[in-house]
Amino acid sequence: MLTELNNHKTSFFICPEDSCTGCTACMNVCSHAAISFIPDEEGFLHPSVDKGRCVNCGLCKSVCPVNTPVSRYLPEEVYSGWSNDGQVRLCSSSGGAFSAIAISILNQRGIVFGCTLNADLEAVHVGIERVEDLYRLQGSKYVQSRVEDSYKLAKQNLKTGRKVLFSGTPCQIAGLRSYLHKNYDNLCTVDIICHGVPSPKIFNDYKRHIAKKKRLRIENIQFRCKKYSWIFFSMSVNGYTEKGSARVEYIGNYYNDPYIRGFLRDNFLRPSCYSCQYCNIRRCSDFTIADWWGYQAEPGELSDFEKKGVSLIMCNSAKAVDMFTEIKQSMVLRQRTIEEAKRTNLSLSRPFAKPCTRDLFWKDYKTLSFDTMVSKYMYPERLTPSVYIWAKLPNTKIRRFLITFFVRCENLLRKLKCSFLIPHIHY
Ligand SMILES: Cc1cc2nc3c(=O)[nH]c(=O)nc-3n(C[C@H](O)[C@H](O)[C@H](O)COP(=O)(O)OP(=O)(O)OC[C@H]3O[C@@H](n4cnc5c(N)ncnc54)[C@H](O)[C@@H]3O)c2cc1C
Ligand code: SF4
Ligand code: SF4
Ligand code: SF4
Structure with missing residues (x-):
């Protein structure tokens, strides 16, 4: 087509x-x-x-970067880590790497572009000039963001010699670089390792669905709330009840929130995401940031990372390596290899495949109500006991013991061809 x-x-x-x-x-x-x-x-x-x-x-x-791809970098340095500032880490999706880079630019009177939720709770790109406004860009918004006039504003600022940090998905950074058509010493770019972007239409329907279900006038949405856990992708929707002024917070996670479940089941990602040219280690930005999944604490380190989050940071260009020398001071870091990074994150090797249910999903979407779509495609997971314990209990010795015990029992039942005896529990 x-x-x-x-x-x-x-x-x-x-x-x-x-x-x-x-x-x-x-x-x-x-x-x-x-x-x-x-x-x-x-x-x-x-x-x-x-x-x-x-x-x-x-x-x-x-x-168009599809016709004329931009040049790429191979990562020079790779780190896992988090911001020294607990508040920054709490407000960020992973360990706060983006804020550490952004603060360094803002302290040099630069301008930082990134994704925020506007007054209508739609994802759009904006520029900020003060550290106090950083909260607007912090945190992932799992929906495609509209770039609007950010490329043009970035160019205007670059021409005046001001430092500019532009953050976004790799395809947005490729678009910016193609549009600028030349390298600027005062430009720094940050991309994310990208699973793919969900449809804004589904996000709008989800907002209406939650507002109706919870009788809520939504004021704010956080896609990676860390109140209970970092690893469970918790969605937090805040607002006021329709009738009174009581404040309500809905929190749903990977196992039971329809939007997060739907996002990770890949039925409503943008079609280009299934054949994305950026899902590999050849990067189009100075920095690449992401979640560091499967982090193992070193002896003496606090094991609170499952709640607080860990970033993956890749310095891809000489400019990034140079900048990171100073940024490092504001973070707790461990140097890694690109092979380790690839093991933590599938989207560094290949894009997620188009699910066989996608075409049917969109066919149904035209005729079925959102509630029916939720029960057909975004239903909550039923978990085996080992996963249930992993999801419910904090990371302690007891949890590790119980998980090992139940995994062994489940494996034994599978070996005896009695998997039907493994109970599945609603989260
Ligand atoms: C759609 C999407 C898919 C992702 N897929 C993965 C993945 O597969 N694996 C993985 O490890 N990490 C993924 N991430 C990145 C991850 O969720 C964190 O954003 C990243 O680790 C940075 O976290 P942080 O703590 O450093 O800073 P944060 O403060 O959490 O980062 C905020 C940064 O993300 C940018 N951003 C937020 N939402 C969007 C958006 N909709 N479009 C463009 N830029 C946005 C902001 O501009 C800002 O630069 C994805 C993020 C998004 C938005
Ligand atoms: S850049 Fe504008 S004027 Fe030129 S071909 Fe494209 S649409 Fe037409
Ligand atoms: S939006 Fe980007 S990818 Fe699509 S046609 Fe325009 S330049 Fe190409
Ligand atoms: S998966 Fe690729 S095409 Fe899709 S939003 Fe991410 S970078 Fe862009």
Whole structure:
């Protein structure tokens, strides 16, 4: 399928529709303002060209990173670790690596671009200039963010010689670099290791679903709330009850929240994510940040990381290595190898595959209610006793003992071909 480069009948194409990441480099480069973005049936934005304005210069096609990939780096240094500042770590999705980098730029009177939730709780990119505003960018928003005018604002600031930090998904960074068309010494880029971006349409339906279910006027959403745990991807939705002013907080996690379950089952990721060219160790940004999964505490280290979070940090360019010398002071770090990093994170090796249920999901989505979609595709997990204990209990010796015991029992039952005897418990 191809993205038709106009809203009428010409056969002018930018890139294959399923490869389009929605980065907006094409729109930003068009000096005739001929490109606008419109949502497709799944809620993902795609370029549409106004034939009346387009002069067929071909610039949009050549700037598109799908047609002309940007240059890449191989990581020079890899770390696991977390911020020294407990509050920063708490407000961040992993260990607070992004904030450590951002604070260094803001302290040099720079500007930092990243994703925030706006007043309508939609994910958009904005620029911030003060450390006090960093909270707006902290934390992952698991939904595709709209870049809006951030590329243009970044360019304006770069031209004045101001330091600019731009953070986002790898495809957004590739879009920015293609649009800028040259290297700036005062630009630093940070990308995330990316599982893929969910549809904004599903996120909007989820917000309505929770608001109705909990009778809530939603004020704020956190996608990786650490109140109970870091490893369980807890969604926290805050607001006021419809009738009174009582404050309500809903917290759902990996095992029982429909949105997080749906996200990790991959049915509503952007089509380009299943064949993503950035899910590997060749990076398009100075820094790459992510979760460090499966962290093992060293002797003497507190084993509170399952609650507080651990970052993976990759310094990909000489610029990043240089900058990180100072940033290191604000973090607790352990140097790692790229092979270790690959073991913690699948998206460093390959993109997640398109599930066989995806086409049916979107077919059903047109006719079924969101509640029915939840019970059909985003239902809560039923867990074996070992996983249930892992999910419910804190990381102590007793938990480790119980898990070992139940894993052995479950394996024995499987070996005896009696798996039907293993109970499955609702989380
Ligand atoms: C859609 C998505 C998929 C991800 N997939 C993985 C994965 O597979 N494996 C993994 O280890 N980590 C993944 N991450 C990254 C992870 O969740 C953390 O964001 C990352 O580890 C940084 O955490 P931090 O503690 O350093 O800082 P945080 O303060 O948590 O990081 C915030 C940073 O994330 C950026 N950001 C937040 N939401 C978005 C968004 N919607 N679009 C673009 N940028 C955004 C902000 O601009 C800011 O730079 C993903 C993040 C997102 C948004
Ligand atoms: S071909 Fe040129 S004028 Fe037409 S949409 Fe692309 S960039 Fe704009
Ligand atoms: S430049 Fe970006 S938004 Fe435009 S067609 Fe290419 S991938 Fe899609
Ligand atoms: S998986 Fe790839 S295409 Fe999808 S949002 Fe992430 S970087 Fe972009």
